[in-house]
Each structure stands twice: as C-alpha cells, then as structure tokens.
Amino acid sequence: MQRERCTKPDQISMPRILAIESATQQDSSVAATLATNGFAVDIARSGREGIAMVMAAEYDAIALERWLPDLDGVKVITTLRGVGINTPVIMTSMTAEVSERVEGLRAGCDDYISRPFSEDEMSARVEALLRRKPLSCRAQPVLQLGYLTYDLVRQEVKCWDTVIKLRPTERRVLEFLLRHAGQVLTRAEILEAVWGAPYEPGTNLVDVHIGRLRAAIEVPGESCPIRTVRGIGYILRDMSPRCVNTDAA
Template identity: 45%
Template sequence: MPSPADTSPALHALIVEDDAQLSALLVLQLGGLGYAVTAAGDGRTAIAMLAETRYDVILLDRMLPAMDGVDVLRRIRAEGIETPVILLTALGLTPERVEGLDAGADDYIVKPFEIDELNARIRAVLRRRATPAADNATLTAGDVTVSVLRHRVTRAGKPIELQKTELKLLAELVREAGSVLSRKMLIERVWGYDFVPATNIVDVHILKLRQRLEMPGLPDPIVTVRGVGYMFRG
C-alpha cells in the first residue's frame, strides 16, 4: 500500500466526520499510511481547529449536524483558508456535487469508498496544488481565451470567473481544440489520477464549465462525443 509522500514530516490530515465509527476507521487507516491525523466531530469544532493549526488536507463530511459541510467549506474559504478539501459525501446526485465544488472543494469522493482510492485522491490534490502553472502562453480557441498563469479567461471579450480545477480543465480542452479528449486523458492531465475513479467528476466539471461559458446567442463551445469524451470547438 503506497505511503502519502516520501517527505518528512508526515502530512497532517484533518478529518471532519460526525460518524464516530467511520472517523475512527479513517484515523486508523490513514495513520497506517503514514499520515498525522486529527479528527473533529462537527463543523464549528473544525473551524476553531483550523484557526489554530495548519493542515495539509481536510477530509470534510458533506452531511454534518448543525452546520453542514458545504457551509463549513464556504466559511473557511471566506476566511482565506486555502487548504485542499476533499468532500466525503453520501450524496451521489450531480447538483449536490456541483454545490460542493462551487463552494471551494478540490475534489469529492462518494461513500462508501476504499482507503486506497482516498489516498490516491489526497496525493493527486496535493500534486495539483504543488505544481505551478507550466503554460505561460495565452491559449485561444474560437472566442475563448485562457491565460493559465494569470488565471484569466474571457469569452467574446467578457471575463469568466473559474475555479482552479475548472481553469485547468478548460485549458486542456482549448489547448487540444478540434481533437477529442477522453475522460481518462482528462483525469490524468487535470486531476493527476492514474486510474479512472468511480465518480463522474469529469462530467460534473464539464457541466459547470458549460454553465460558466454560456452566453446568449453563442453556441456551446464544448462538444460531447458519446462514448469517447469531449472536444472544444476549434
């Protein structure tokens, strides 16, 4: 079973989960992989802990008592806490996933899940956060322009606000405009996974991109190639 990293000290994970049995299991399993692990049973406790301690990753339950996980996420992002967050959710519907990603989550995983997949997702999120934008060029396809380094996107000259993962996904599509990119290719390039996860994370982000890029009178720039993947109109 892979370790979280080859560096020292150990990566510090904060688990925010009200299910005491699941929380204890995650503490045990992640601890066995070499993580330093702290647990909180509710959102308010987690917010207080984040004000005092720096963590490398937060594993945040979507359904928490009193203050739900999305509200916790919005609160910590509003306070400028940029620690990577992976939502742990029993809600498999696309609107709930989109809501979590819009609130500032870096990734989500649907319960029940295997510890190996959670570990892979943590490592992928940390790699994405640690890797600086490699493309200094401005990418253009049709009426869409993307500057990865400056985190700027425009369509028909109008600015579009995107989150980091959305911008990276759009950059890959625009860079390969006119060519079809499979879900596996996008998973590898954008999320850094070396496997295709059980969740439909690519499709959820594509839906969000389409919503962000939508403008009256302009066509959808993203083409779905059924059974294959997606293509950006060149």
C-alpha cells in the first residue's frame, strides 16, 4: 500500500511528523495545517496503520486524533509507550471535556488540543514538542541480548555476526520481547503491543509469529532464548537464572 503524504518536495529535510487522523477530518486536517507551515508530514488513516508506521520509521512528532475508525487514540498511545517509543505526541479531539484531556495526558500524550484549532496554535504546539524532544525517541538505538542484536535505526537483526532476514511484524515482536527480556508476557500483551488489537480467545496469530521468529533466530548449538510459559505466554530469557516454569517448545 502506498504511503499517503502531505509534503512538498522542498520539505523533505524538515521535521518529520506523522498525522494519525481519519479521512473525515478534511475540514480541519492536521496534516494539511502542518504541511502548510513547513513540516514534512506522513498520514495514517487508522490507529493500526499509525502504529505500524511508527514501528517502521522514526518520526520527530506525532499528531494523534482521539477518536479513530478502529481504535481509541488512548489505545494507540499506550501501545506505543508500552514498546518503549517515546516520540512526542499531541492529541486532537472534537470535544473539550477536561476528563478526556486528562485521560489522554495520563496515557502518555505530551499535549492536547481541541478542534477546531487555530492553524498558528497547532503549529506552535508542535514546534514546542520538537524543542522538548529527547535526543533519541527510542530508549536504545540498539537492543542486545546474548547473541541477538537488533539495530533499530538500520532495522537490522543479527545472530552473532550474521544478519537475519525478518518480516516487519516479526521485527516488532522481537523488539517487544527484547524490551521486556526476562519478563513473562501474555499472548494478549504481545497482541496489543504489536498489532494494537484486543486478544480474542482461539486466535493463533501470536503463536504463528513466535514460531517463525524462533526458526529465524535459532543458532546451532544454542538453546533458543524464546521459551513458552505453560498456560500464560512467552518469555525471552535474559541469560540469568529465573524461577519460571518454562517449556522449550
């Protein structure tokens, strides 16, 4: 699927913003407002698309609509924060309820603005977010555990010195496991963090991707670090002793 953009050719070197907003907001489009004011803007039309785009690329800031066609914006921000992505986020909403703003801010948003908004104010708020942006929006540019190394900038996974080819979703699963190494993760937690979707009993989506990931990262003579925790989910061993009942399946 071709990525939707609202960017002029001379804006490519400008701060890169992701606008996650539904197509129904054309009358007060965040993407159009920011592009007009000199930002390079990519557009996601749903919460799940937005999560996937943030996982796949680095953005300087995110403008997130509260009520999306598929997900509540609060779910989007908690998913991103849950996997360690700290990109500054400004949330937009058609309502000005204090309780709604408080919920968004407590979920991890950095700012909140109600629609309809002033174009100048919206741009000024994004500029303020960029001034406060940490040097790295992801806590670590390289995640490493034992013989596994995941370079988030290059999107490159290595087992020892060998580059392993993984699908984008498999890389997102691995990133979540690496960021929570040594912790028992339920299937529901993995599903929500990687796909932004609630867990449905009977689905094997997580198990299928874990199986593919195990096959890709297994090294002859080494025990695969991804272990099954019976009746719960999975754990990525952090190479230190753990009192966890695991099964190597």
